[in-house]
Amino acid sequence: MRTFMISQIPQCLQILRSPSRLFHGCNRLLTSQIISYYDSVNRCEKELPKYFNFASDVLDEWLQLEKDGRRPVNPAFWWVNDEGEEVKWSFEELGFLSRKTANILSEACGLQRGDRVLAVLPRVPEWWLLSIACIRAGIVFIPGTSQLTAKDILYRLQASKAKCMITNDTLAPVVESILPDCQFLKTKLIVAKGNRDGWLNLKELFAVTSADHKCVKTRNDDPMLIYFTSGSTGSPKMVVQSHSSYGIGFATSSRHWMNLTPSDIMWNTSDTGWVKAAWSSVFAPWISGSCVFVHNMPQFKPTVIAETLSRYPITVFCTAPTAYRMLVQHDVSSYKFMTVKHCLSGGEPLNPEVMEKWKIQTGLDIYEGYGQTETVTICANMKGMKIKPGSLGKAVPPYDVRIIDDHGAVLPEGEEGNIAIQVKPSRPFCMFSEYLDNPEKTAACMTGNFYVTGDRGIMDEEGYVWFVGRADDIINSAGYRIGPFEVESALIQHPAVSESAVVSSPDPIRGEVVKAFVVLAPAFASHDPEKLTHDLQQHVKKVTAPYKYPRKVEFVQSLPKTATGKIQRKVLRNKEWGKA
Template sequence: MSSSTASAGREATEAFRTARDLLLTHREDPEGARRAFHWPVLDRFNWALDWFDVIAAEHPDRPALRVVALDGAETSLTYGELSRRSSQVANWLRAQGVDRGEHILLLLGNQVELWETLLAAIKLGAVVIPATPLLTADDIADRIERGKVAHVVADAADTGRFDGIGGHWTRVSVGPAEGWLSYTDAYQVEEHFEPSGPTRATDPLLLYFTSGTTAAPKLVEHTHASYPVGHLSTMYWIGLRPGDVHLNVSSPGWAKHAWSSVFAPWNAQATVLVVDYGRFSADALLDRVVSCGADTLCAPPTVWRMLIQADLSRWRVPLREAVAAGEPLNPEVIEQVRRAWGLTVRDGFGQTETTAQIGNPPGQPVRPGSMGRPLPGYEVALIDPVTGAQADEGEICLPLDPRPLGLTTGYRDSAERTAAAMRDGFYHTGDVAVRDADGYITYVGRTDDVFKASDYRISPFELESVLIQHEAVAEAAVVPSPDPLRLAVPKAYVTLAAGVEPGHRVALSILRHARERLAPYKRVRRVEFAELPKTVSGKIRRVELRGREQHRPPEATGEGARLPGEFWEEDFPDLKG
């Protein structure tokens, strides 16, 4: 490494450290952090070399990664071990032809090779396309083609799904697989890594295929700065401190995994704790929270809704902080956790396209239903979709002057989508919210999900939050159902709690519950018991449910017509009016 490159690396490390330490100093002073924080100005920056390897040299024996299986098997690596092993993997991948700027599809589960390969790719300056093992062969083929993949690293159990997929790409298998290079050979090479040249902070690092809640997946690009450095905001929102043990419940392949299982905890010099389970078990997860001494926990609302189905008071959790992101968190979930553990689950908001933008960090009072206020490094505007002016209710947008560091450069496969998202001096999230006089922002819904009934604007999230307060409801999704008089009425698709049988009695109870807690124009007027369709990342696909309602079969559109498992308030004389 040349002296000028080494000097640039030291300057970048110190700029990053200064920004990070300011947030740690203000860890329970959100107002002070928002005023004082500025994104570090970086020209050349390679997070794996200029941050991870540096802190690994400072604290080589500090635990960096702990993967715990439900059968008791465990793998742990220190910062020093991960630094050395990732350098070996980087040297070996380079020998197999992986070059700066080339695209690597990374299809691995929660196994140590995932973290080693990601760090190795960063060191090389390669571009990573994370992929979940839940993808189908068609999904994989689409990613290889649209992502211009040159190299694949996959677990041996999944290599068969690449059979028949065309193209010329290097095949690396974790575990023996015929015709694939063996990943274990990487551990036989030199531990010292020498970069081929400087990494610009603006160089592409990650390409994420979005989860497709409303349309086909988009290809989101992030740089060596936007995610590694941008997740300083996520670190702050979670409340991570050096030496913490942080458990994140997230599947590899999605942006949330990088958020909270890579960049945010390692920015804080914390330990990443991973519970590797085949089928989700609330009891097993909470057992590991206790036995592994987790200080902080991040889980999507879907998981929190599953956790509260258990008797949370059975576990004396060591948690200091608990957060949720991915979808809005229902107030009832927050209240149940508070009653059981005396701990407030703090909501946050971000996207694949950004790091954490809005949240309730430690030290900020939580207002039920609100996802908080803008986090350090972010300014948030709510734009009225009709007038284009800033308002108290509107689309969540980020001003582009100055541009927040944690924002995507755009959609790699579509200049048109990028231009539409970045129009008029703002990045448009596609999410609608309201802001109160104190700056707290409350989620309303996706622009596609908000609908009108009897000319009133309806937020599905608000109605869903009321529904899951009912003891029989595990999850709910509200969409418009066609109605000849009102144009549309709110209909709830409901997944019942374990042991509850669907039928007339429980439908009446749920409709009555909603009627007593919602204004007449908002009340849920139809219920259907069903499993909710979800993306492979676990987000509810309301677009699919809306489609079902818009294309109801002829036999289910006339007066008195019902779909299987569906109940209307007209079926219950006591609810009329």
């Protein structure tokens, strides 16, 4: 059993048990009423509260119900790794630990309400404490994947003007290499066992910091999270989510798509740097009082996934379609998933044949959902609905989902168009506030009365939405959104590359992968293609995040262009997908 941050709990828990409670909120709610209340807000049956804070108005409500014996005996958080270490927290312990962490951010790090923090950490328990602590203190949390390079981190620190950087001893040297260019950064906090010059140490601060913290009173539209999302042109955009958008917005999908209750243990395999971790490892399970299960896997291994589902009492499992494809290829029919009752998928389209094989091998259906960094769950195959394999399901309240043409007119059933959400005359509260510092991009995603997702689809006569493809050049490889511009920018830095174009290419495992069409510089025209391909792939891995590297490279004499000289990625993409 891991003891960091756990051994100090018992002697201090009496602080929480005193009559003077350290949290505010609405009148105490019964277990069934918490999720029902916020589900009603999503369905526009109850008004959106003017003030809302997920830590005080949801987590601390579950804390009180737990103390009163009105919540099933179930951890709030359960973390394991391959070395046999394990961490379990109740809601009471989560509250105690996150208050301490909030004080560390406010006192030791000198952060104030509205300040921004960039956190790049793997699946370690501290990530969950830091995310909740930021909510308690009104600090804006900016997650990032551990695969980010120095260039990626520098861009994020400069663009966000983050005042604090939080990472581990693996990435600390990378951060130090870019410090001269980070004029806004004031504090560096490290999650590590030992000290490092110039860094505050979370573990050491935790031992000397009080848990007496009063949660700030946040308005429903105050910023809570910023996620960087890739675009087809230019650098990643900053998506701002408010306290209510994610804090309340997942109530309906938690209850009706994920089918969660306080008795459930949910395992979502997403990396902490991706928005799906916020969806399914924080807000959706905890608004339902469920247990968040985490396996700190450095990389995906079908055997580890199958063994974990067999060994632990997980009831709800969520992973990407790529993972399901790998699992059914591995054949999990010999494993016994005794407690798993509900399986979920999202992030990329799920092939009907994978659903069928999973059903044959496990006896379980997969309920697919669809959404974006800018939204909560847009469509889903909700519990009790007929599953139409290959469909994204139906619209999830409060969204009114339509298929529209390029001018904003609603198209009839069965006709392909843009998947869109109606935002006028009334904009759903559970949508992003803006692309920070980018009003042009914020305005560009609106057409008429609709927010346009950038995805193409069809709606059938029963209201089911069917994904057709991206309307832009974004590549969705195994759930990773990759902007071609970022890969092209990395390639052009190599002396062998005169110019390049990056598009998606079909792949049986990942759905699609990055393919680069490269025009070589004259001096490299006679180089060995196989060796040069390897060199370019390694170069991209070093210059930008490794998951963005081109798994396919084709050397060409020229690239298709418009009369004005703009590269026509669509021509190359159509060729790859047999549409030319």
